[in-house]
């Protein structure tokens with residue numbers, strides 16, 4: 593696999609970052625995960641806009657403009673020998689003597705890699721996945737796509753420890769998101785989505801689902817969702833760039849709705865597939 597590091601394309605085994613990189617020592621950086629279908633990055637302008645928000649959120653000068661990123665990403669995509677890719681990019685505040693305060697004059701470290709994109713199979717979609725619920729104990733800037741993911745790592749591991757795929761997070765009795773995904777609920781044919789705010793990452797997939805629901809007249813309520821509503825939902829889904837739209841069919845060991853993928857999930861996934869082919 594060919595990766596990109598600070599202006600160079602090289603085999604992943606040869607990419608090296610100094611130990612004083614602030615990403616390594618302090619988790620001081622931001623990232624993006626962009627799905628690439630048939631060598632075309634999906635919703636690239638939206639991903640780059642979110643990257644800009646993340647850079648602004650941590651007061652880091654974005655090292656490239658939209659044109660620059662688009663060219664670099666296109667170049668990296670073209671260097672892989674597989675067409676569907678999971679493109680990861682991260683920018684850190686660079687290499688400097690360890691100190692919490694921002695360094696003077698350090699150049700940001702830019703790293704990108706593209707792995708084969710593995711999305712859920714139709715059978716996995718139909719069966720759905722299990723989730724557990726837990727308290728969202730992260731910081732108050734979950735809208736920043738920070739590489740400092742320790743809280744998400746620990747929260748996600750709670751699910752893995754229970755043989756489940758994702759942890760559904762609640763803050764003050766309300767749904768925020770998953771440890772690495774956004775969460776939707778369906779009740780009586782209405783799609784329920786938590787509002788975009790600093791307590792969750794504004795998912796590119798989340799935005800696509802909301803756009804599709806609005807565009808196709810699917811009843812939608814974007815509002816705070818209580819824990820009770822999640823537990824009584826007819827359908828629960830997780831969404832992310834790599835999992836697309838994936839039903840959650842068990843929550844804390846109990847079936848969600850029918851216990852298999854629901855009709856609205858099927859409809860939205862079919863609509864989502866059409867977006868991949870859009871120019």
Ligand code: PDD
Pocket residue numbers: 625744769770771772773774792793794795796797798831832833834
């Ligand atoms: N994670 N919320 C969190 C905390 C996430 O980490 C992610 C994605 C999402 C969904 O965002 P999007 O639809 O833009 O992928 C929501 C990525 C895939 C990751 O960290 O690997």
